[in-house]
Amino acid sequence: xxxxxxxxxxxxxxxxxxxxxxxxxxxxxxxxxxxxxxxxxxxxxxxxxxxxxxxxxxxxxxxxxxxxxxxxxxxxxxxxxxxxxxxxxxxxxxxxxxxxxxxxxxxxxxxxxxxxxxxxx
Numbered sequence: 001x002x003x004x005x006x007x008x009x010x011x012x013x014x015x016x017x018x019x020x021x022x023x024x025x026x027x028x029x030x031x032x033x034x035x036x037x038x039x040x041x042x043x044x045x046x047x048x049x050x051x052x053x054x055x056x057x058x059x060x061x062x063x064x065x066x067x068x069x070x071x072x073x074x075x076x077x078x079x080x081x082x083x084x085x086x087x088x089x090x091x092x093x094x095x096x097x098x099x100x101x102x103x104x105x106x107x108x109x110x111x112x113x114x115x116x117x118x119x120x121x
Contacts, residue, residue: 003066010071014043018076032097033085036078037105043077044109048116056120 022035050069054060060068082105089098 003063006063006067007071007074010067010073011075012071014072014075014077018078022081031088031092031094033081033101036081036085037101037108040077040082040105041108041112043073044112045116046076047073048113048118049120050116052117052120 018035018039021039022033025035025038026033047069050060050065050073054065054069086098086102089095089101
C-alpha cells in the first residue's frame with residue numbers, strides 16, 4: 001500500500017507540473033504543443049538521471065525510485081497528450097508539423113534519457 005501511495009503522490013506532482021508547462025508554453029496561436037514536448041524531453045532526462053543514479057550508486061531505494069521515476073516522471077510525461085496533439089495535426093492536414101513534432105519527440109526523448117544516464121556515470 002505504501003508503494004502505491006508513493007506512485008500516487010509522485011504522479012500528482014508530475015501531472016500538476018506538466019499542466020502548468022502546457023498552460024504557459026503551448027501555443028494556441030500556432031497550435032504547436034511546446035509544453036508537452038518540453039515535459040516529455042525533461043521527463044526523459046530526469047528518468048535517465050534517476051535510474052542511472054540508482055543503478056550506479058545503489059543510493060536510491062525501491063521506494064525512492066517508485067516516487068521519482070514511476071510516479072513523478074510517469075505523471076509528468078504524457079504519451080496520451082502527444083498522441084492527441086498528433087491527431088490534431090493530421091486532422092488539420094498539417095503533415096509537416098506532425099512529422100517535425102513526432103521525430104523531435106522521439107529523437108530528443110531518447111537522447112535525453114541517454115544524456116541523463118551518461119551524466120551520472
